[in-house]
Amino acid sequence: QLQLVESGGGLVQAGGSLRLSCAASGGAFSTYTMGWFRQAPGKEREFVSRITSSGSSTYSADSVRGRFTISRDNAKNTVYLQMNSLKAEDTAVYYCVAGRPRSVYLPSNYDYWGQGTQVTVSS
Secondary structure, three states, X not given: OOEXXXXXXXXXXOOOOXXXXXXXXXXXXXXXXXXXXXXXXXXXXXXXXXXXXXXXXXXXXXXXXXXXXXXXXXXXXEEEEEEOOOOHHHOEEEEEEEEOOOOOOOHHHEEEEOOOEEEEEEO
């Protein structure tokens, strides 16, 4: 069983940056695709970004592409989300996920979820 713990959320002004971290334990981290989802109040969970097990390939949603960067360090069992040029609409709880998804967009395709970390962007 893989346990995921996110950190790095907080309050930031529009245009600012944050880096989220997700530390994994209890499983074969380097064999999983890792990713991030987010959920804003009153909205469904939304795919943000994913990175393959080796880190050789990344993919992000149109809404964050060019502003957010996902990366991983398999030696540290950690995945990161660097968020730049933040906008008010990025405000959400951000969840770290792990799995071997057929479709990156479906939350149900990911086996493991963190507890989430709040990101609030003030305009």
